[in-house]
Amino acid sequence: MSTAVPTTMRAGRFLGGGRIALESRQVPAPGPGEVLVRVHACATCGSDRPAWEHGSSITPGHEGSGTVVACGPGATLPIGTRGAIYLVAYCDACRMCRRGETGACLRKERMIGFTHDGAYAEYVAVPERCVLPIDPEMDLDNANMLLDVLGTTFHAIRRSRVAPDQIFAACIMGAGPIGQGAIIALRGLGVSNIYAVDINPFRLEMATKLGALAIDGREGNVVQRIRAAVPDGPDLVLEATGNQVAQRQAIDMVAADAPVVVVGHSPNPFEVRSSVDLIAQEKLLIGSEYFGVAEYPDNLAMLRMGHVDPMPVITHRMPLDQIEEAFKLFWSGATGKVLIYP
Numbered sequence: 001m002s003t004a005v006p007t008t009m010r011a012g013r014f015l016g017g018g019r020i021a022l023e024s025r026q027v028p029a030p031g032p033g034e035v036l037v038r039v040h041a042c043a044t045c046g047s048d049r050p051a052w053e054h055g056s057s058i059t060p061g062h063e064g065s066g067t068v069v070a071c072g073p074g075a076t077l078p079i080g081t082r083g084a085i086y087l088v089a090y091c092d093a094c095r096m097c098r099r100g101e102t103g104a105c106l107r108k109e110r111m112i113g114f115t116h117d118g119a120y121a122e123y124v125a126v127p128e129r130c131v132l133p134i135d136p137e138m139d140l141d142n143a144n145m146l147l148d149v150l151g152t153t154f155h156a157i158r159r160s161r162v163a164p165d166q167i168f169a170a171c172i173m174g175a176g177p178i179g180q181g182a183i184i185a186l187r188g189l190g191v192s193n194i195y196a197v198d199i200n201p202f203r204l205e206m207a208t209k210l211g212a213l214a215i216d217g218r219e220g221n222v223v224q225r226i227r228a229a230v231p232d233g234p235d236l237v238l239e240a241t242g243n244q245v246a247q248r249q250a251i252d253m254v255a256a257d258a259p260v261v262v263v264g265h266s267p268n269p270f271e272v273r274s275s276v277d278l279i280a281q282e283k284l285l286i287g288s289e290y291f292g293v294a295e296y297p298d299n300l301a302m303l304r305m306g307h308v309d310p311m312p313v314i315t316h317r318m319p320l321d322q323i324e325e326a327f328k329l330f331w332s333g334a335t336g337k338v339l340i341y342p
């Protein structure tokens, strides 16, 4: 361990019922193949909700960035490497990893911030393969945005198997942080005709600012309004709500032989009619999980070349000791990503 690393650190402890305390903990010692990362920031995420509601024995935080400050036995990543923390400790050998789908690894060793301590803390120990370096001159806030906001959305677009130059119109269901990232990613790929459906005024305004045509889901018939503008339907619909009404609208509006890519989590069934939807119109329903590490260099290049700028998605920046307030604000829906700085 480097001498510059202290022995104790502050970490967020999710107690349940929306209460988050800060506690003093031992700085973890990086194990074999692991590195110790000094956390720069960690972005709030909708999937932190179970920990927020019910409490968590581990420290959540799966959208972290930081700097490598120490290496465990066998780890070779240079001290000082700055990057994003990839949440899936993938096996690199299973069917999905062999297909490049490391985000959906079938034998993940851990999920950082879910099964093991994450980045709502000053330090986190992670397998070195989970550090995705960014360019030396890039601000580290960008690294946080290369995870769920851009990584997940670029992956969803790739999963659609529709070439960007064949996307004449796209529709995003849900203009939360993922929907916002999808607008940025699609625009970066040259897609200009993007609709975004939401029911939250703040998010509708964000979608407009980012260059989408915002559709207020509270007004009129969403499918008819999209189809009035795009008679054959969008060539790609991204479902980022998990809401059954939005899911139905997505299937109804999408063009024949075109995909609805699902990134919005839900425990409920996604109802699709085999005859009308799947057979008669050959519509496609595609799930998409996180992103593969092999996609990361392309996403980083999009950022480097200035094709995407995810900074507008970060609407709030708060220190770790305000993490409880940060989540209250985040759940109000009147934010993009809130970055927490330990």
Ligand SMILES: [Zn+2]
Binding pocket: 044, 045, 046, 047, 062, 063, 148
């Ligand atoms: Zn997330």
Ligand SMILES: [Zn+2]
Binding pocket: 090, 091, 092, 093, 094, 095, 096, 097, 098, 102, 104, 105, 106, 107, 108
């Ligand atoms: Zn695997």
